[in-house]
Amino acid sequence: MLNPSPWADSADREVETEVLILGGGLAGLAAASQLDGRAVVVEAEDRPGGLVRTERIGEYWFDHVIHLLYFSHPDVEARIGSLLGDVLRPCPPDARVETARGTTRFPVQLNLFGLPPEVRAACLADLRAAHEDTTPPRTYEELLLGAFGRTLCELFFFPYNRKLWRRPLSTLSASGFHWNLTRPGIAEIERGANSQRPAPGYNSRGWYPRPTGDGQRGMEVLSRALAGRVADLRPGHVVTALDTEARTVRTRSPEGITDFHYTHDCVSTLPLPTTVSLCRAAPSALVERCRALPRNRVRSVALAVQGPRPRDTGHWRYYTREDVPFTRLVFMTEFDPDMAPADGWGVLAEVLEPSEGPRAPDDALIAEVVRGVEEVGLLGPGSRIVGSRVFTSDPGYVVFTDTARETAAEATRFLTSRGVTPMGRYGTWTYSSMSQVMEEAFAWGAERSALTTT
Structure with a gap:
């Protein structure tokens, strides 16, 4: 039996907007923040932020994946500095490398x-x-x-x-x-x-939010601040179909089915293969090639630890040894001491899995990470794990092969020819930092704002 068309039923409601933005991560929020009330942002999750979200386990805070802000453009630095004010603090990264020889x-x-x-x-x-x-x-x-x-x-x-x-x-x-x-x-x-004097890396000027009080902590502070500049943000809306001929995007939400009609632009920050698969006019061969684009998922295992904080860890440590599952351990209280109670600390372990392969069960993954953290000597006397959780980002890393790059370029050309602008790290199927994502989105939003007001 064939799956029913996403357009089979009539919509419960219709919304018209000049600009429609799919996805409420940093790219979508930054672009919409330049468009006053002329854009609608639809976001599948219950709150915006995409990967730039922070979760709480008891009194412990963990970013989904760790981010530092590295400003590559003075305009972006000025915008975010103005947006966050004194909450944004310098955080020069201190990273270590564990090798078999030291x-x-x-x-x-x-x-x-x-x-x-x-x-x-x-x-x-x-x-x-x-x-x-x-x-x-x-x-x-x-x-x-x-x-x-x-x-x-x-x-x-x-x-x-x-x-x-x-x-x-x-x-x-x-x-x-x-x-x-x-x-x-x-x-x-x-x-x-x-010289034993540490040499700076390629991103030596890092920034991280450190708010006061008992409210939101972590990098989600940035996402929430940007979301506050968006006039019409609709969380809980899952995109189910895109009709570029009718300039219509269909979503499903707890309120029912909504058709969003855009008169000027559609921006998609959704992963490139997802956008192509949703597009009614996409050739089936292109859809299949995009589905096969290689990528890795990131499994971030958060461990809330009660006990003395380890010393001289740096912000994170890379691990080359094959007997531990994680590529790096991230120490959340090094970014902000208030990310955990005074008698505890949080560690975020990053584990990579090929997206085309099986996903390890959360319980088994947590057990493996705990064993690895013990193996590298971080759980000292008097330390005990009081909470854990797994955050999964899929895609997490785009895998670059010559064939994949050709497919991504073809998909981008197809969407652009249909009036859809791919944007953001996964929308363009590449790697980009938060600063680069916001720089491109701010510039696009400013340009469209000027065009739609003339």
Whole structure:
């Protein structure tokens, strides 16, 4: 029996708007904040924010996935600074790398001093040789080797990226991953190998909200502030169909079926494969190719710990060892001491799974993470776990292959030709920071605001 068409029933209500924005994450909220009352934002969840949400477990707060704000554009910094005021505090990131030969600061290639002398010497020799080789890389594995040399790849980049991407590195594209790589010059590398003074990473100017009082904490403070600038935000509306010919989007909510008619623009911040599958005019072959786009889901395991806070952890630690499930541990009270009661602390463990594979049951995943946290020595005497939860983001990371990039480009061209503007990290099927997402969305919203008022 065929599934019924999403247009089979008549709508319970109809809404007309100049601009319709699908998805109330940072991209949708930032774009709508520039359009006064001329835009409607529909959001499937019960509150906006997308990935930029923070949950509470008792007296402990956890971001769904950890974010720091790194401002790459002065206009965005000024806007968010004005929006959040004194709540937004400097938070220069302090990250550590756990390897089989010792612990050093991140990025490891700028902080080799934390490794044994013989390892530093081997890393430097390989790095110098790698920088002399100008052969263009064909795969991500070759890109890493050409950037950092064999020793540092075997020590950190290969084991860490195998855990992160959960696929052979030789099958991944040589392009698309540069956001995750810092390739400094030889002089900078040598400086970091000969000085114990930490070298700054590529994002050394970080910011994080630290509100006072007992209200909302964490990065959701940013999402809520942006949502307050949106005139018509409708949570609980799941998009079920998109008809670009009729300029109509159908949603399902507790109130029933609603048809939203847009007269000027439709923006979709939904994942690119989702938008294509919802589009009535999409060719079936394109829909199937988009469904096959590779990605990983992020399983963020939050553990509320009662007991003394561990010292000198940094904000987060990367783990290369294969016997623990997480790629990194994030220490929430390092971002804001009030994210937990004074006699406790919260840790967020990030575990990656291929989206096409099975999802580990929450209970089993929590048990594995607890075992791993104990294995790395973080649960000391007098510490006990008083709460836990799993947050799942799917997609979490877009996986770049040559074929996937071609499919994503074709899907983007198709939607644009039908008058739909993909926007945001997953809407454009790429990687972008919060600052980049907001920069693009603010600019688009400002441009459309000017056009619709003339």
